[in-house]
Structure formats: C-alpha cells, structure tokens
Amino acid sequence: MSGPATAPDARDIELERSRLTSALAETWRTPSGFLGALATVDHKIIGRRYIFTAFIFLSLGGVLAALMRIQLAQPEARLLGPDRYNQIFTMHGANMMFLFAVPVMEAVAVYLVPLMVGTRNIAFPRLNAFSYWIYLAGGMLLWIAFALDMAPDVGWFAYVPLSGPQYGAGKRADIWAQMITFTELSALAVAVELIVTIFKQRAPGMTLDRIPVFVWAMLVTSFLVIMAMPAIVVASSSLILDRLVGTHFYNPAEGGDVLLWQHLFWFFGHPEVYIIFLPAAGMVSTMIEPFARRPAFGYLPLVMALIATGILAFGLWVHHMFVVGLPRLGDSFFTASSMAIAIPASIQVFCWLATLWDGKPVFKAPLLFIIGFIVTFVIGGLTGVMVASVPFDTQVHDTYFVVAHFHYVLIGGAVFPLLGAIHYWFPKITGKMMSESLGRSSFWLIFIGFNATFFPMHILGLQGMPRRIYTYQPDLPWHGLNLFVSLSAIFLTIGFLLFFVNAISSLRGGVTASDNPWDAPTLEWATTSPPPSYNFALIPVVGGLHPVWENRDTLSVADGLRSDRRELLVTSLATSEPQVREASPQHSIWPLWAALATTVMLIWSIFSPWAVVWGSIPVAIALIGWFWPKGTPEDEA
Amino acid sequence: MIRHVRTACHCAVLAALLAGCGGWQSVLEPHGVSAISLRHLIILIVAVCSVVWMLVMIALIAALWRNRDNSPASPGPQNERRMTIAVTGAAIATVLMISTFTIMSFFATRALSVAGPDDLTIRVRGLQWWWDAEYIGPDPSQRFETANEIHIPVGRNVRLKLEGLDVIHSFWVPSLAGKQDLIPGRPNELTIRAERAGVYRGQCAEFCGMQHAHMALLVFVETQDDFDRWANAQRRDAIQPAAEEIAAGLQTFLAKPCAACHTIRGTAAGGTTGPDLTHVGSRRTIAAGLFETTRGSLSAWTADPQTIKPGNNMPMVPLTPDELRAVSAYLASLK
Ligand code: HEM
Ligand SMILES: [Cu+2]
Numbered sequence: 007m008s009g010p011a012t013a014p015d016a017r018d019i020e021l022e023r024s025r026l027t028s029a030l031a032e033t034w035r036t037p038s039g040f041l042g043a044l045a046t047v048d049h050k051i052i053g054r055r056y057i058f059t060a061f062i063f064l065s066l067g068g069v070l071a072a073l074m075r076i077q078l079a080q081p082e083a084r085l086l087g088p089d090r091y092n093q094i095f096t097m098h099g100a101n102m103m104f105l106f107a108v109p110v111m112e113a114v115a116v117y118l119v120p121l122m123v124g125t126r127n128i129a130f131p132r133l134n135a136f137s138y139w140i141y142l143a144g145g146m147l148l149w150i151a152f153a154l155d156m157a158p159d160v161g162w163f164a165y166v167p168l169s170g171p172q173y174g175a176g177k178r179a180d181i182w183a184q185m186i187t188f189t190e191l192s193a194l195a196v197a198v199e200l201i202v203t204i205f206k207q208r209a210p211g212m213t214l215d216r217i218p219v220f221v222w223a224m225l226v227t228s229f230l231v232i233m234a235m236p237a238i239v240v241a242s243s244s245l246i247l248d249r250l251v252g253t254h255f256y257n258p259a260e261g262g263d264v265l266l267w268q269h270l271f272w273f274f275g276h277p278e279v280y281i282i283f284l285p286a287a288g289m290v291s292t293m294i295e296p297f298a299r300r301p302a303f304g305y306l307p308l309v310m311a312l313i314a315t316g317i318l319a320f321g322l323w324v325h326h327m328f329v330v331g332l333p334r335l336g337d338s339f340f341t342a343s344s345m346a347i348a349i350p351a352s353i354q355v356f357c358w359l360a361t362l363w364d365g366k367p368v369f370k371a372p373l374l375f376i377i378g379f380i381v382t383f384v385i386g387g388l389t390g391v392m393v394a395s396v397p398f399d400t401q402v403h404d405t406y407f408v409v410a411h412f413h414y415v416l417i418g419g420a421v422f423p424l425l426g427a428i429h430y431w432f433p434k435i436t437g438k439m440m441s442e443s444l445g446r447s448s449f450w451l452i453f454i455g456f457n458a459t460f461f462p463m464h465i466l467g468l469q470g471m472p473r474r475i476y477t478y479q480p481d482l483p484w485h486g487l488n489l490f491v492s493l494s495a496i497f498l499t500i501g502f503l504l505f506f507v508n509a510i511s512s513l514r515g516g517v518t519a520s521d522n523p524w525d526a527p528t529l530e531w532a533t534t535s536p537p538p539s540y541n542f543a544l545i546p547v548v549g550g551l552h553p554v555w556e557n558r559d560t561l562s563v564a565d566g567l568r569s570d571r572r573e574l575l576v577t578s579l580a581t582s583e584p585q586v587r588e589a590s591p592q593h594s595i596w597p598l599w600a601a602l603a604t605t606v607m608l609i610w611s612i613f614s615p616w617a618v619v620w621g622s623i624p625v626a627i628a629l630i631g632w633f634w635p636k637g638t639p640e641d642e643a
Numbered sequence: 644m645i646r647h648v649r650t651a652c653h654c655a656v657l658a659a660l661l662a663g664c665g666g667w668q669s670v671l672e673p674h675g676v677s678a679i680s681l682r683h684l685i686i687l688i689v690a691v692c693s694v695v696w697m698l699v700m701i702a703l704i705a706a707l708w709r710n711r712d713n714s715p716a717s718p719g720p721q722n723e724r725r726m727t728i729a730v731t732g733a734a735i736a737t738v739l740m741i742s743t744f745t746i747m748s749f750f751a752t753r754a755l756s757v758a759g760p761d762d763l764t765i766r767v768r769g770l771q772w773w774w775d776a777e778y779i780g781p782d783p784s785q786r787f788e789t790a791n792e793i794h795i796p797v798g799r800n801v802r803l804k805l806e807g808l809d810v811i812h813s814f815w816v817p818s819l820a821g822k823q824d825l826i827p828g829r830p831n832e833l834t835i836r837a838e839r840a841g842v843y844r845g846q847c848a849e850f851c852g853m854q855h856a857h858m859a860l861l862v863f864v865e866t867q868d869d870f871d872r873w874a875n876a877q878r879r880d881a882i883q884p885a886a887e888e889i890a891a892g893l894q895t896f897l898a899k900p901c902a903a904c905h906t907i908r909g910t911a912a913g914g915t916t917g918p919d920l921t922h923v924g925s926r927r928t929i930a931a932g933l934f935e936t937t938r939g940s941l942s943a944w945t946a947d948p949q950t951i952k953p954g955n956n957m958p959m960v961p962l963t964p965d966e967l968r969a970v971s972a973y974l975a976s977l978k
Binding site for chain 2: 087088089092159160161165167168172173258259263264265303304307329330331334337338341342345346348349352353355356357359360362363364365366367377380381384385388389391392394395396397398399400401402403404405467468469470472473474475476477478479482483
C-alpha cells in the first residue's frame, strides 16, 4: 500500500483539465444554426467576419481603381463619362478610407486584442456585434446607391458648397453623409470596446510596460477615433441640416463659411490617416520579433512614438488647406507641426532597422511584406515632408503628386503591413498556414506593380496633371506615363488576386498549423490555433514583455474563474492586478435588431428629417430588448 | 494674300506652341518669378530626400545581409547599447533635417511674394466650369471682361483678385506660380510676374464638379506693346456686322435665349451667366480650353454643348441649320 498521494498525479490534472475545457466550451459556445450565427457575441467570429467584409470592400474599391486607370490610360477616352467617373473616384476614396482601411484595422484588433491581452472576450461584446452590423449596413448603403447610379460624386472629402444643397442636387451627398454616420457609429463603438478591454481586461501581470506594441497602437488609435469623430459628426450633421432643413452653416451668402467645413473635415480627416497607419505600425513592431528572432529594439521609443504621433496628428490638419489663403504665419506653424510628425515615424523606422540589424532575419512572407513596407513607407514619408512645406505644396497640392504620396503612405504604410499580418496571423485565425511560395510571388507582384503604378504619378503631378480629372486632352504631355501607369496596375491587380487565391486555397487545403508556428512571443500564441471559444482555459499570468519566449514550457495561470457562466477577470489599469470577476454578456439577437432599426432610421432620414423622431422609436425598442435585465447566477443564489 | 499671311502666322505660332508644349503646364519648366524660385526649392528638397532614402535603404540592406545565415538563433538582444547610439544619432539627424526644411520653407514662402508695386490688376472669377477675367483699369472706362484667356505684359507685376462665384475652384498656372483657391465669400489674391513671353496653360486644381477636367485657362505673356494693342482691341465694343449672314447671326443671337446669358458689348446682349463673348473670335480656344476657336467648333458647340462637355451650364438652344450657320459666322467674326 502506498501512502496517500499529496500531489495530484498527471492523469488527474489531465482529467481535471478536460472537464474544465468541456465546461468552458459549453458556457462560451456560439449557438448553432443560422440564428446562432446572427446572435453571436464571440469576438473571434465577429472579428473574422469583419476582416472578411473589409477585404470584400478592398476588392470592390480595387475594381473601381481599375476602371479609373482604364479611363485614364488614353487621352479623351470615352469609357466613363464625367458623371460616372466622379462617382467612381468618390466611391473609391470613401470606400477605401471608411469601409476598408479603418474597419480592417479595427477588425484585426477585434480578433487579436483580447487574445493578446489574455482575456476571454472583448469588453461590451454585444456592442461589438452591433458595430459590425452597422458597418455592414453602411457599406451596403453606399454600394447599393452606386448600383442605382445614386452614389456620391463630390469626392470623399465632400467639400461644400459643391456638396451643399445648391450644387449637390439629388440625394448623393446625403448618402455620403449618412454613410459617414454609419461608419462613425461603428468605429466609435469598437474604440470604446478596445479601450476598456485594454485597460481593464489584461491578464494578471501584464503591466503597462508589458503590453504588446500592437495593443498599444490600438489603444492610441482608439483614442484618436474618440477625439477625431466629434469633428466629423458636427461637420456632417451641419451638412445634412443645410441640405434637408435649410440651415446655412456653410452658405457664405447667409453668413455661413465654406472653410468651416474644411477645418472640421480635416480636423477629423488628418487623424484618420493615423487611425490607419498606427495599427499598421503596431503590427510591424509585433510581427518583426519572430522574424528577426529578437525582441523589437526600443520598446519604450516605439510606444512613445505611437503616442507622440497620436498627439501631433491633431495639430496639422491645416496642411490640407495651404492654398485656401489662410494667414501665412499660421501656415508656418502648420508646416512645422506637419514636419515634426516625421520624427516619431522615423524613430520607429530606425527601431525596426535596428531590430533587423541585431537579429537573425528569416525571410518568410510576413517579413517580405515588412521589408516592402519599409521601402515604400519611407518614400511616402519623405514626400509627406515635401508637401508639408507650404511653398512646395502650392505647386503639388491636388495634383497626381499627392495621389502618389498618399498611396505610398496608405498602401506602403498600411496595406503592406496588413497583408503581412494576414500571412502571419492566418494560422492563428484559421488553423491553416498560408502557402509560402504563393505568398512570395504575390508579394513580388504587388511590390513591383505598386511602385510601377504609383511612382510615375509623382512625375505626372510635377508635369501639371491635376487629380480628380476624368480625362485629359491629347496635347498635354501626360499620356505616355498614364498608359504606363495603367499597364502597371495590371501587375498590381494580379498580385492582389494571387493573395486572395492563396488565402482561399490555404483555407481549404493548407497545411495544418501548430499552435505557435512562427515561434512568436506574444500571448495569442499561447493558446491553440484556432483558439477555442473561451480563448484560454486558464487565464495566463504574464511575467514579461514576451511571455511565450520567457516561459517556454508552461505559462503560469490564474485560476478561480467560474466555468459554468461567462466570466472575465478584471484587473487594475496600471499594474494589472486581479480585481474582480465580471460577467460577460450572453449571445443575443438584439444587437442585430438594433442595427437594423438604426439603419432604417439613418436611411429614412436622408429623405425626411422626421425620420429622426419616428425612426428612434424602433431603435429604442431594440435597445430595451438588448439591455433588458436578465437574472445573473448570483441573483438566483 | 493678307489672309494667307495671317494663316501662316497662326500656323507658326501653333507649331512653336506644340514644340514647347512639354512645358506649357509644368512645375519643372517655370517662367514666372515665383515658379522659378519654387523650382529651386523643389529640386533641392527632392535631392536631399532622395539621398536620405538611399541611406535608409543601405542600412536596410546591410541589416538584412549581415546575419543572413540560417543558423538557429536564440532570440535575444546582442548589441543593445550600440543600437541605442545609432538610433539616437539617426533621430537627431532627422530632427536637424526637418528643422532645416521648416526654416527653408519659411523663407521660401516669403520669397514667393512678388516684390514691387502692381502694374495691373485683374479680377479672376471661377465658375462651373470656366474663368471670367475682368481687367480693372485706373478708371472705370478702362474696364473690360474676357473669359478663359488672360493676357499679361512680360516682366510686370500682375495682381490677381481671385473669387469663387459658385463652388471652390483653384487658380493654377504651374509655369508661373503656385496655386491659390477661389473660395465663395472669401476673396484671395495672388501676384504673378512672368519673366518670359509665351503661352502658359493653367487648369483648375480643386475638384469643382462634373467638368472639373475641362476648366483650363491660357495665359498669354506678351511685350508691353503687344499687350497694349490687345487691351485696346478688347476695350472696343464688338464690331457691327457688315455682311448679311453675319448680321442675321446677331439677330438670331439676340432673339434666342443666347443673350440672356452672354454679353456682347455694343449690342443688346447683356447676360452674365456665361462668358462675355465680345471678342470671342480672337480667343484661341473656346469652352475653357476644350477646342481651338474656329467657325466649325463654334458651330458644333452651339449646336450641342451638352454632348461636347456634359453637365456644363449652357443649355441646348434649338436653332435651324441656317440660324446655326449665321450665329457661328457672327461669333467667329467677333475678333
Ligand atoms: C488597387 C490599387 C489602387 C489603385 C490603382 C488606386 C488608384 C487611384 C487613383 C488613380 C486615384 C485618383 C483619383 C483621382 O484623383 O482622380 C485614387 C484615389 C484615391 N485612393 Fe486609390 N488606388 C488604389 C488603392 C487604394 C487604397 C488601398 C487606398 C486606401 C487604403 C486608396 C485610397 C485612395 C484615396 C483616399 C483616394 C482619393 C480619392 C479622392 O481624390 O477623393 N487607394 N486611387
Ligand atoms: Cu474648377
């Protein structure tokens, strides 16, 4: 007879664990069936949908870009008339900025942030479901309008008076303004969810200096969203009022001011660019570690640079307005602040270079995209410094030079990292690896195609080609380069197609991924690929910035959360000490109803201001359903 | 005979124009004081930035090349201190470069303003989708209006008073100066001085609606004598038609809605919605740079402005073939 066992033996632990995981799976599962899918509040399911939808909008926006390039390949081409072309470039800009770039970053964050901070769901999961539905509705509104030949045609910036009641006839500009409201609602909701998740749901031990850089980036981005959005809310509501109710906010004949629009729009619109770029920079800082096989150099400067960019982003909107005739001294201030934002950006670049220099790079597809990102983003940054200079800008503003500049920043600075990120997190999200060889080929096609498409646009701009023109006359010396640009765009398109082929075929028949195929250091790799509905069976306890590298064998874990109801661990803001257990909401169909009711109200309000009154009744009903108190287990006890 | 000589002259001018056309709307071929000083700045900044990019690329390639063997690495910092020094140094260099650029552009902005008193003031107004130019002389009798083409004397300071009458437009003649917006309710000014005679093309640079692509304007830079001759001719009222067909053209013009929108000085036509046509036959182009002015193009335009430039604010005025012929003959005669 052996003595009583003091330590539970391995088999017991295993048994205990499987009992725990099946209980958790039961508690956290998404109900099956179609209705279940509509009611889910699992951040991973919503995040996946969100990413997928954003990529659909990317491809649609790409189709529009292709149409523009076909039209511009020849002088006086007759493929698109001015009317369609203006809708198309407006749609392209609005779609890429509001329906692709910002949402896709939020989508990736909705998926990753809870995993990276080691929690079981995002904060306010029903709001999360709502924000996805409302985003989908806003995007569909825009595209249905386009199909009906009713799409906005006043530019994605919708300057008044062109978008005002007098010159923007029909419902086009209203559709633009309402689409903005949809995306605002959704972006604001996600920003709030992310801030609370990051502040209050980090795993025990994940103090402020142990937060992954991508999570920091999303935190700063979320604050940018919250601070920039009010400006556009004010701007677009005033526009709607001018158009529907007959106010004169922007009508100079009645004491309004057309520049008010530009100030408000760019006070939002400039930070918008950083709302796109900062998450991408965060992705790079996070992804570079496993591929340089070294911790990212300069955690503190990287994080400070993100914060500094976020602050500076609000001080330079006037550089979009250098030629409107503002006082010169003010312009000099905005030159200085616009140039200054190059400093945090370059510090990040230097840190990434240092990381590569000191590491041992492995050239997998994600690293290729990072390299492509550095090459192109630096060009976009330098042309940014150029256009920040008032005298320089008076010549290139609103020309193809600027089109080249911001595509270098947006595609080079955000889409390249994003594509790298998709390769990198694909196994985490789907459990499959993306094909490395297809990944490389698509990288090279996109990289070469991109530069051949957009670099010549710098020259076209200097040669005097204004942007937003649907055609040009043959006596202008632009057609050679335009043809070249349009042909190069074919390479770019094939590259993107190959990327999609890769994603789809890998999803179907890709190699099954291990839990941590890249040997990456952050928490999301400490669970299975793809993660279970409850993310972590036991909440990890973090002891450093690279928990998975630092505790190669097992992470220590926190116990004590109930498995029979959805519970999260709430921790303190700075030190991440466990504070309380908090119930996380159940799945619910009400967010969908609320989104539908909101959609009806917003679309109806394009036609009648009274919709704001009557339309809010169904919204209120849906919200009551959503928040109707249900007994929690504590109450029952 | 004289007609032939004139045609020959026109051809020569056109050929010269085409030969030099690479630069007639280009930042890189400046012929105005501000545009020239802007080109220096642009080339300098572009050169410095190219060098910077090259340095970053060298660093990137070196970083990737250094440890390219595939030996398994234990991840971990090796040279934290040296890296810190390098990154700090690079950051300081960035700050210096940025500060230099800021100071440079501050001084460049000041250098842009054309020095000296103005010799000529022109009020330029942007409309959907054409330009109205009003020459403001010292006394009101000297005023006259034209459209889509402005003439200025070489080497003189010309002050442009820029006004947007409907939506926002932007006045941009890259060979002469940087752009400046025309904003409803907020007049702007821009002083230009051309250093070389020639014809320079400009184009609206702010998206202003359907025909933003077709809102060009030509700036003719001439000797003072040529300019004075031109201005004097412009000040005169429209010629009274001599030939019968032309007189019929005037009658049609007055009888049909044309006169409601266009002015022809010296006649009863006084509309202000469209361009002043008093000397339309002497302009090189019509429809804001879309076509050469010929009787044929005038006739095509009048017959169907909407197919030629969809969305513009001139409605189609139904005319019989005879009326159309007469009107275009009349317009072409308005030299
Ligand atoms: C597929 C590759 C792309 C091509 C070939 C392309 C092409 C173009 C072209 C030719 C224009 C100029 C329209 C004009 O000024 O008339 C344009 C405008 C624009 N593009 Fe792209 N684009 C691409 C991808 C993107 C992406 C990924 C984004 C954002 C993340 C983006 C954002 C914009 C924006 C904001 C505008 C300004 C629209 C406006 O002027 O209102 N583009 N694009
Ligand atoms: Cu215009």
